[in-house]
Amino acid sequence: MRKISLLKWLCLGLLVVVGLSGCAKTTSSSKTTPASQSSKKRQSPYVTSQRPTFYVHGFQGSAKSTNTLIAHAEKTAHAHKVLVATVSTSGNVTLSGQWKKGTRNPIIQVVFKNNLAQYDQQSTWLAAVITAVKAQQSFKTYNIVAHSAGCVASVNMLMTTQAKGFPKIHKLVTIAGPFDGVVGEDDVANQNSFLSSGQPKYAHAAYELLVAKRTNFPKGVHLLNIVGNLDNGSNEDGFVTNVSARSIKYLLRGRQVHYTEKDFYGKKAQHSQLHENPKVALAVDRYLWHR
Template identity: 70%
Template sequence: MNKRSYQWWLLLGLVLTVGLAGCKKATPTAKPETTNKPKSAYVTSHTPTFYVHGFQGSANSTNTLIKAATKTAHAKRVFVATVQTDGTVSLAGKWSRRTRNPIIQVVFKNNLAQYDQQTAWLAKVIKAVRARQSFDQYNIVAHSAGCVASVNLLMTPQAGNFPTLKKLVTIAGPFDGVIGEDDVANQNSFLKSGQPRYQHAAYQLLAAKKPHFPTGIRVLNIVGNLDDGTHSDGLVTNVSARSLNSLLKGRDATITTKTFHGAHAQHSQLHENPKVAQAVNRYLWHR
């Protein structure tokens, strides 16, 4: 093969190589994977929530509510705060600052103590927890007498740099008496002023301290009605539970009242009612 023929074949081979390369399908560029993880319907908050039982109550009074909060709102019980009969507070558990929606379960060994005593103990619990983990705001979920103790706490000036309440949930609060003790079903009613016609010991205690209640507090007040003609949850009349509105009138409080009906709205069944738990969780932590 002469030189000229060799050059011609070389040129032809080059053209064919380039042409075939151009015919190859381009490999698509891989797109970066994107993870569109659904956003949780519940917030991630580091504000602690204290669960407080009532007269003759125990940890069992708030266990179901806490379990529902753990499952639904991704909350976590970080401490069980036990108050001994002499007022000594012990904390069992551990609270990491990264914990989402932390819960403190409050248990009074003397579950028959008067409102003022429970109020003082609750203040000690909050201080004891704060000594372990710093926080500026807190929530309370209370049942029955725990509701009165919690409102009384907010109406009682505290020494030192006490944290500020963010949200309060009251369940079956006997703010103006208990049936069989100082109240009677279908006896009481509201006056035009919004105050109850008959004012019993709990109402009188709180009404005297009303000016000390902080302004701008958000409250969910849960009321039970058996629908049996008593207009009550069996122990607390609807008037007694709704008397909270009158006690907080003029304090710029935002009060949402939810009434539950039927057998599961009985006084002690309210803290076992899944619909009540759902209402509490949504109020505290839903976006």
């Protein structure tokens, strides 16, 4: 009887040990699974780049003209406004802020004190801004986001020969660019049109300025052209006709430009509302920094 009893206790003990061992393995495995999952961080849909992007306002514009676009880029694309480049009426460039090395998607806001200057003058000032920023923080390539007359000034600058070592443009975003006239000045709604070749029927002063040196535009540039349409039959944004804004495509023919066009309609597509439109801001952010 004692032998049977002892045998029963030995068997019971063995079962307990095996059971505890199984529990230990189960517990251990359940702890490692969440840990391994948490170690895999979700990748951001926006890139991390040290290439600077210059935001340029238009005729009669100011910092307010690009504040909303920049704020959206900071919130959505993890960009950071690092500098404000202010150009005096005499053309002197003053940089305020701090661009720390390694800052993700840095932004430089350009402000012209003389916001009524002609395109060629603003082109010269924009080149001076880029040169001044490069002297502070070296870079080889850059982006530009421009609105209205800032678009013409930017394109004109890119068609102008710069000093040796001047950085190269990577991506250019033009918003409501009056490349071939302004309504009320030298253009009329629904007057101009495109010929079968893609050339605008009428060439106004701004267009002729750019045509003269179009072959100097660098090859291989990525261009996002944003066009506003009030959707009321006028085919313009209140200041710039759709033909004027789209004429940049024919102007840059043969320059191997990677051209993308986005059209926006309604009240929020009005000329000055385009840079306040969150859908426009998102389109800009995705074009510049989305993976």
